[in-house]
Amino acid sequence: MSHGRECAPPWRVAEWFNTPEPLTLAQLRGRVVMVCAFQMLCPGCVSEGLPQAQRVAHLFRREDVEVVGLHTVFEHHDAMRPVALRAFLHEYRITFPVGVDEADGVGLPRTMRAYRMEGTPTTLLIDRQGYLRRQVLGHLPDLRLGAEIMALMSEAAAPPDAAGSPDIRMPGGCA
Amino acid sequence: MSHGRECAPPWRVAEWFNTPEPLTLAQLRGRVVMVCAFQMLCPGCVSEGLPQAQRVAHLFRREDVEVVGLHTVFEHHDAMRPVALRAFLHEYRITFPVGVDEADGVGLPRTMRAYRMEGTPTTLLIDRQGYLRRQVLGHLPDLRLGAEIMALMSEAAAPPDAAGSPDIRMPGGCA
Amino acid sequence: MSHGRECAPPWRVAEWFNTPEPLTLAQLRGRVVMVCAFQMLCPGCVSEGLPQAQRVAHLFRREDVEVVGLHTVFEHHDAMRPVALRAFLHEYRITFPVGVDEADGVGLPRTMRAYRMEGTPTTLLIDRQGYLRRQVLGHLPDLRLGAEIMALMSEAAAPPDAAGSPDIRMPGGCA
Amino acid sequence: MSHGRECAPPWRVAEWFNTPEPLTLAQLRGRVVMVCAFQMLCPGCVSEGLPQAQRVAHLFRREDVEVVGLHTVFEHHDAMRPVALRAFLHEYRITFPVGVDEADGVGLPRTMRAYRMEGTPTTLLIDRQGYLRRQVLGHLPDLRLGAEIMALMSEAAAPPDAAGSPDIRMPGGCA
Numbered sequence: 001m002s003h004g005r006e007c008a009p010p011w012r013v014a015e016w017f018n019t020p021e022p023l024t025l026a027q028l029r030g031r032v033v034m035v036c037a038f039q040m041l042c043p044g045c046v047s048e049g050l051p052q053a054q055r056v057a058h059l060f061r062r063e064d065v066e067v068v069g070l071h072t073v074f075e076h077h078d079a080m081r082p083v084a085l086r087a088f089l090h091e092y093r094i095t096f097p098v099g100v101d102e103a104d105g106v107g108l109p110r111t112m113r114a115y116r117m118e119g120t121p122t123t124l125l126i127d128r129q130g131y132l133r134r135q136v137l138g139h140l141p142d143l144r145l146g147a148e149i150m151a152l153m154s155e156a157a158a159p160p161d162a163a164g165s166p167d168i169r170m171p172g173g174c175a
Numbered sequence: 176m177s178h179g180r181e182c183a184p185p186w187r188v189a190e191w192f193n194t195p196e197p198l199t200l201a202q203l204r205g206r207v208v209m210v211c212a213f214q215m216l217c218p219g220c221v222s223e224g225l226p227q228a229q230r231v232a233h234l235f236r237r238e239d240v241e242v243v244g245l246h247t248v249f250e251h252h253d254a255m256r257p258v259a260l261r262a263f264l265h266e267y268r269i270t271f272p273v274g275v276d277e278a279d280g281v282g283l284p285r286t287m288r289a290y291r292m293e294g295t296p297t298t299l300l301i302d303r304q305g306y307l308r309r310q311v312l313g314h315l316p317d318l319r320l321g322a323e324i325m326a327l328m329s330e331a332a333a334p335p336d337a338a339g340s341p342d343i344r345m346p347g348g349c350a
Numbered sequence: 351m352s353h354g355r356e357c358a359p360p361w362r363v364a365e366w367f368n369t370p371e372p373l374t375l376a377q378l379r380g381r382v383v384m385v386c387a388f389q390m391l392c393p394g395c396v397s398e399g400l401p402q403a404q405r406v407a408h409l410f411r412r413e414d415v416e417v418v419g420l421h422t423v424f425e426h427h428d429a430m431r432p433v434a435l436r437a438f439l440h441e442y443r444i445t446f447p448v449g450v451d452e453a454d455g456v457g458l459p460r461t462m463r464a465y466r467m468e469g470t471p472t473t474l475l476i477d478r479q480g481y482l483r484r485q486v487l488g489h490l491p492d493l494r495l496g497a498e499i500m501a502l503m504s505e506a507a508a509p510p511d512a513a514g515s516p517d518i519r520m521p522g523g524c525a
Numbered sequence: 526m527s528h529g530r531e532c533a534p535p536w537r538v539a540e541w542f543n544t545p546e547p548l549t550l551a552q553l554r555g556r557v558v559m560v561c562a563f564q565m566l567c568p569g570c571v572s573e574g575l576p577q578a579q580r581v582a583h584l585f586r587r588e589d590v591e592v593v594g595l596h597t598v599f600e601h602h603d604a605m606r607p608v609a610l611r612a613f614l615h616e617y618r619i620t621f622p623v624g625v626d627e628a629d630g631v632g633l634p635r636t637m638r639a640y641r642m643e644g645t646p647t648t649l650l651i652d653r654q655g656y657l658r659r660q661v662l663g664h665l666p667d668l669r670l671g672a673e674i675m676a677l678m679s680e681a682a683a684p685p686d687a688a689g690s691p692d693i694r695m696p697g698g699c700a
Contacts, residue, residue: 043267060672078258080259080262087253142668147585150671150676227493231493316492317493317496318406318492319409320496321498322409322497325500326500328501329501393617428608429611429613430612434601437603441566
């Protein structure tokens with residue numbers, strides 16, 4: 001797992017599904033967050049990324065691990081509008097929260113660009129302090145993903161390397 | 176395989192993809208035809224029906240077996256318009272001809288109703304004379320499908336039970 | 351499919367399982383025969399070849415297609431004796447007839463050598479006249495196998511190219 | 526995961542493969558241990574249990590997680606003797622240590638009985654102090670297994686509930 005300590009950029013979401021309220025990373029501080037960035041017409045997202053995200057959502061308790069889908073449309077915009085996404089989520093029985101990444105014309109949507117994602121699906125793991133600890137184009141094998149999520153769950157709420165360090169100015173994690 | 180001798184109803188198609196000219200059953204007389212009726216947001220179509228149709232299209236020569244997709248939208252009409260279908264066919268690399276079944280308001284589209292299909296995917300096999308010889312909701316195992324297609328290919332161009340029968344008024348098959 | 355017209359060499363079998371009487375190719379004249387040559391400790395045989403043979407045995411009627419296993423042990427002889435094979439067939443619920451290819455010291459067993467097989471699994475298709483029509487190291491995709499079996503089933507009992515030919519001395523097929 | 530604190534019974538092994546020295550649980554104290562109890566002719570062991578054990582052995586470093594196979598033969602004894610097991614391990618490319626559970630006539634072998642296993646495959650997880658923390662007939666989904674292994678890796682070397690407790694007589698774990 002990457003040992004970087006980059007704060008996960010905030011999400012810029014135009015519309016949410018499967019949640020009564022918009023979600024923000026700040027609200028989710030204290031939980032491990034798995035993000036599946038996908039497009040509804042991307043074959044690898046449909047066959048691999050989203051089913052894995054569903055398995056994670058079913059295995060872990062939501063107070064431990066929040067699974068979030070991010071619809072990062074960067075092609076075929078006309079075919080993947082929110083009305084189509086709504087039908088897709090219904091047909092594929094996806095029940096975790098899904099946000100629509102804010103479009104920026106026909107280029108990469110804003111959150112996708114902030115994370116410098118290279119395609120879909122992209123899998124993100126964000127720790128309990130809001131640091132982006134893992135980003136991978138595609139998906140991890142289930143065995144490894146389970147281990148990485150649990151490693152993050154096992155960390156204390158304070159950053160593991162912050163104890164006693166005067167250099168860490170944000171002991172509670174990312175702003 | 177059903178031993179019925181019902182002529183396959185004509186297709187009513189609003190728009191074709193992957194073919195320079197509209198296709199009709201009459202044109203395909205002399206070939207075995209496999210139809211995969213699907214919806215682009217139907218999980219079983221995406222995971223099973225369409226991949227099988229692609230395998231059939233790759234295995235057999237087109238002068239022997241014509242594979243045709245039929246987009247029979249009966250739900251989520253706004254999400255599965257032709258502009259979305261075009262993107263879907265591109266992303267899933269489907270190269271056989273696909274026709275859009277003519278809508279009839281928000282009910283079953285016209286070809287789907289003519290065949291009394293009960294859902295998607297539906298698999299059809301039509302013989303060289305234009306008779307509908309197999310219709311199944313879902314898909315057949317590959318082994319059986321390969322055998323059934325070859326059985327139809329092995330039949331003479333004239334109906335097998337028509338030889339010398341004064342009762343058969345259309346020895347060349349369906350009108 | 352190979353268009354060769356080589357008679358399938360007779361089987362040399364030391365012991366049979368799952369059949370009250372030894373089987374010979376001559377007895378099976380008139381049926382299509384699929385042979386799965388395997389070793390019980392060959393991973394590809396266990397994961398692919400034998401499950402496919404079981405699917406064929408379940409799909410077709412035995413009077414049309416006879417499925418036969420041939421235990422062609424050419425390595426680890428001590429580990430794959432008939433007592434072990436018996437347990438293997440029981441555990442993997444293989445119910446079609448299986449013959450033990452006659453050993454020839456520690457080299458290739460006799461039937462395997464007569465067919466010039468190059469490893470396991472090897473899939474054979476023998477037509478209704480006893481001609482070897484297909485031999486492949488590994489296995490065919492199900493769709494193709496189903497089609498090839500049905501093509502052989504569709505042939506007349508007399509060789510297709512023998513009609514009226516004075517050169518064919520055995521109109522009933524192989525001796 | 527079971528919260529029991531039962532010490533894992535010692536292994537009774539007649540013969541080891543893939544290790545220059547016999548392994549004991551006492552030696553492995555400090556590591557997480559995954560045991561895959563299997564029989565070489567058990568289909569579920571071959572298709573599921575052993576491939577999963579191989580994935581675990583490949584993913585984790587051996588100083589963190591030791592994967593051990595245990596050949597618990599309770600049926601078809603003649604077919605699964607060590608000479609056959611050796612060929613099996615070679616063909617299936619299993620490289621982690623495998624012990625042959627001590628036979629006790631034709632009944633359950635001794636280690637299998639000590640753990641009260643109900644069949645094969647059985648998956649065990651033993652923590653760094655030697656406590657048996659998970660025992661399941663069959664196998665766990667990869668996602669859950671990865672998480673459970675990492676949870677055990679994240680525990681301190683001393684028992685988590687032993688800190689300051691005068692009742693724990695073996696602070697270093699099982700004898």
